[in-house]
Amino acid sequence: MLRTSELPSVCSLPLLTYDRIDQMSIISANSLRTIFRHQWTLSACSLIATLSTFASGLDETQSIQLTDQKPAIVQGEAVPEMAKDISRIYQSRDGCHWFASRSEGVFRYDGNTITRFSTKDGLPGDDVDGIQEDKHGNLYFNTDHGVSKFNGRTFATLEPITAGEWKNQPDDLWFSGGQDSGVVYRYDGQTLHRLAFPKTKAGDQHYVDFPRAKFPNAKFSPYDVYTIFKDSKGNLWFGTAVLGACRYDGTSFKWIPEEELQNGSFGTRSIFEDKDGRFWFSHTRHRYAIDEDAAIDQGNLSQWYEKEKGIGDIGGHKQGDYEVFISSTLGDDRALWMANLNGVVWRYDGERMTSYPVMENGKRHWIFSIYDDTQGVIWLGTQAHGVYRFNGTSFEKFRP
Numbered sequence: 001m002l003r004t005s006e007l008p009s010v011c012s013l014p015l016l017t018y019d020r021i022d023q024m025s026i027i028s029a030n031s032l033r034t035i036f037r038h039q040w041t042l043s044a045c046s047l048i049a050t051l052s053t054f055a056s057g058l059d060e061t062q063s064i065q066l067t068d069q070k071p072a073i074v075q076g077e078a079v080p081e082m083a084k085d086i087s088r089i090y091q092s093r094d095g096c097h098w099f100a101s102r103s104e105g106v107f108r109y110d111g112n113t114i115t116r117f118s119t120k121d122g123l124p125g126d127d128v129d130g131i132q133e134d135k136h137g138n139l140y141f142n143t144d145h146g147v148s149k150f151n152g153r154t155f156a157t158l159e160p161i162t163a164g165e166w167k168n169q170p171d172d173l174w175f176s177g178g179q180d181s182g183v184v185y186r187y188d189g190q191t192l193h194r195l196a197f198p199k200t201k202a203g204d205q206h207y208v209d210f211p212r213a214k215f216p217n218a219k220f221s222p223y224d225v226y227t228i229f230k231d232s233k234g235n236l237w238f239g240t241a242v243l244g245a246c247r248y249d250g251t252s253f254k255w256i257p258e259e260e261l262q263n264g265s266f267g268t269r270s271i272f273e274d275k276d277g278r279f280w281f282s283h284t285r286h287r288y289a290i291d292e293d294a295a296i297d298q299g300n301l302s303q304w305y306e307k308e309k310g311i312g313d314i315g316g317h318k319q320g321d322y323e324v325f326i327s328s329t330l331g332d333d334r335a336l337w338m339a340n341l342n343g344v345v346w347r348y349d350g351e352r353m354t355s356y357p358v359m360e361n362g363k364r365h366w367i368f369s370i371y372d373d374t375q376g377v378i379w380l381g382t383q384a385h386g387v388y389r390f391n392g393t394s395f396e397k398f399r400p
Contacts, residue, residue, distance in 0.1 A: 073153045074122060076115040081399075082107040086381035089371040090131035092139060097373070099387060100128035106141055109400055122155030123148050132173050134189065142175045147185060147192060160185055164193025168236055168250030174228045182221030184228065184238065197223045198253055202243050229271040231279070239268030245281050247290075254304055256281065256288065263324070272328045274336060275350075283324050284311040284338070284348075317353045322346040327369040332376035339370040339380065345395065358388055358395050 083101035090098045099107040105118035105126045118126050123143060130142030139150040140158075147158045169188060177183035177194070186193040197203075206222040220241055227239040238246045244258040245268050261268060263282050270282050278287040289306040312319050325338035325346070335349040343364025345356040358365050358380060366383040373379060378390035379398075387398040 074117065074155065076108070076117045076121055079107070079114050079116045082109075082114060082116075082386060084382075084384050084386050085368075086387050087129045087368045088131050089369065089373075089379045089381050089387065090133070091371075091373040092133055093137055095374075097379075098131050098139065099381065100131050100141065102127050102129065106131070114400060117150075117155070122157075124155075124157045130175060132175075134173060135171055140173055140175075140187070144178065147175050147187070158187060158192040160192040160194040162194050164191075164195045166193075166195055166248070168234065168248060170234065174230075174236065176225040176228060179224055180219050180221055182223035184225055197238075197246065200243065200255065202255075202257060206242060226267050226269040227271055229273075231273050232277065237271045237279075239271050239281065241267045244268060245271060256305055260307070266324060269326050270328045270338075272330060272336070274330065275334045278308065280310075280328065280336070282326075284319060284322055286310045311348060311353065314353050317355070321355070322353065326367060329370050329372045329378070331372050331378065337370055337372070337378055339367040341366055343367060345370065345378075345380065356390070356395055358382065360385060360397065 082099050083104040085102040085104075086099050087102050088100040090100075092098060095111070097109045099109070101107065103126060105116060105121075105123050106128050108115045108117070117123060123141065125143035125145030127144035128141050129144075130140075132140045132142075134140070137152070141148045141150065145157075147160075149156045149158055164186065167186065167188070171189060173187045175185040175187070177185060183194055183196050186195055203222045210218050212218070222240065222242045224241040225238045226241065227237075229237040229239070231237060235250075236248045238248070240246065242258055242265075243255065244261050244263075245256045247254045247256075258268075261281050261283070262285075263269075266282065268282050271279065273279055274287065278289055280287050286307045287310055289308060291304050291306065310319075311322070322338065322340060322344070324340065326341045327339045329337050331337050331347075333349070335347050338346045338348070340346070343358045343366060345358060345367070347354045347356070358367060365385040365388075368381040368383055371379045371381070378395075380388040380395060382388065385397075388395040389398045390396075
């Protein structure tokens with residue numbers, strides 16, 4: 001469902017389809033009778049509107065104003081630079097790069113100009129932490145006030161239905177519900193479904209251990225989702241705040257619990273699948289092989305996965321230096337690129353670990369996300385220092 005200015009309401013459509021009628025003119029009830037006598041063409045919408053008006057007791061001195069309220073095409077605002085707090089980066093199929101800000105909306109770079117789009121242009125919120133694109137080239141922005149669809153002309157806020165349906169279809173788009181929501185959203189091209197996870201023992205126990213009455217500042221749900229990842233077989237993975245990682249295959253839910261992953265208060269913020277089909281969950285201590293044929297047994301946490309050794313100490317580097325990562329990507333070179341919160345990107349090719357500090361004036365920058373574009377260029381979004389791009393040997397500040 002859409003709440004949008006893209007589509008005019010039925011009653012705002014032009015009443016008459018006749019080229020001698022100015023659509024902004026006012027036609028009285030007497031004029032309408034003349035129009036009917038001359039058999040001028042009426043659209044279906046106009047006929048319904050006219051009959052409804054007369055049925056409501058319109059007298060001959062009243063008038064109907066004709067308007068065509070087509071939404072204005074948003075142009076955005078050309079700006080000299082982007083915001084400093086860039087949470088996500090995405091390259092659309094037309095080659096443009098999009099940058100999501102946590103405070104100033106989204107920015108588009110077309111190779112020449114930086115254009116900012118904000119709530120002034122129709123975004124529901126200026127805190128944006130997700131960008132996706134559907135098969136038709138429409139872009140979707142996950143904001144603090146809902147999911148917005150951009151068709152290249154206007155923004156439209158998707159209105160969710162609460163009784164959503166869990167499915168896993170190839171063209172579905174998935175969105176995190178945000179802090180303290182405990183839900184995710186699935187958009188099937190027509191409807192935005194609000195979806196709550198099936199309750200688990202661990203989730204129920206969290207509310208017992210941390211009741212809101214005793215911990216009023218603990219404003220998060222154990223089912224809050226930090227990241228959503230689709231694997232090579234089409235299964236969906238959800239990294240949660242305190243419950244570990246959940247896999248949904250379209251039929252059933254399976255969990256690798258926090259007791260196994262041990263990500264602690266950091267949560268499961270990044271999930272990726274390596275070139276061997278193994279999965280990594282926000283740390284390098286272990287990777288996991290998945291047994292597709294294992295029986296589902298939520299009751300006793302039966303292991304449908306197998307834990308394997310992760311990276312460990314390698315090449316003079318200590319595992320503690322790169323143990324936890326906030327964002328990751330599999331590069332075009334099939335190497336793993338992992339961004340630490342403390343301002344270091346690590347590249348692992350299966351044999352060697354290489355570190356790339358992200359610094360300015362001798363200080364490291366906290367990193368939000370890492371992204372590999374269609375040309376194989378690695379990008380970084382930082383929490384307070386804008387965008388960085390890999391030049392082949394190091395990450396440098398992006399200055400268009």
